[in-house]
Amino acid sequence: MNRLIAIVGAGAIIACAFAPARAADMAAARQNYNTFCASCHGSSGEGDGPAAAALSTHPANFSDCAMMSKMSDDTLFNMIKNGGAAMGRSKDMPAWRLGFDDGEIHDLAAFLMTFCKK
DSSP: OHHHHHHHHHHHHHHHHHSOOOOOOHHHHHHHIIIIIHHHHOTTSSSOOTTGGGSSSOOOOTTOHHHHTTOOHHHHHHHHHHOTGGGTSOTTSOOOTTTSOHHHHHHHHHHHGGGOOO
């Protein structure tokens, strides 16, 4: 019985290792961005949303390809999830860990990269 459990467990681990990565839901990410992010970051991701003027730090410009090329997926994920202050950046960037699940945050991070048009 123990051997059977070990074999099934090993099979499950191997299956997970070779499972394709979850595809980003870009439509949902776009909706979340437009609802929760565009007021500061702007509809084109240029950091020029209507609420940007009231912030102490200018919001990130996601269309700046030089800046975005230096941002890893993990950095973007952590910035969205934990907020700017947790990453040594602006305290004006709120933490969204209670507003979005990790999958939605990964999708938002992928969506942000679409603003950089090379």
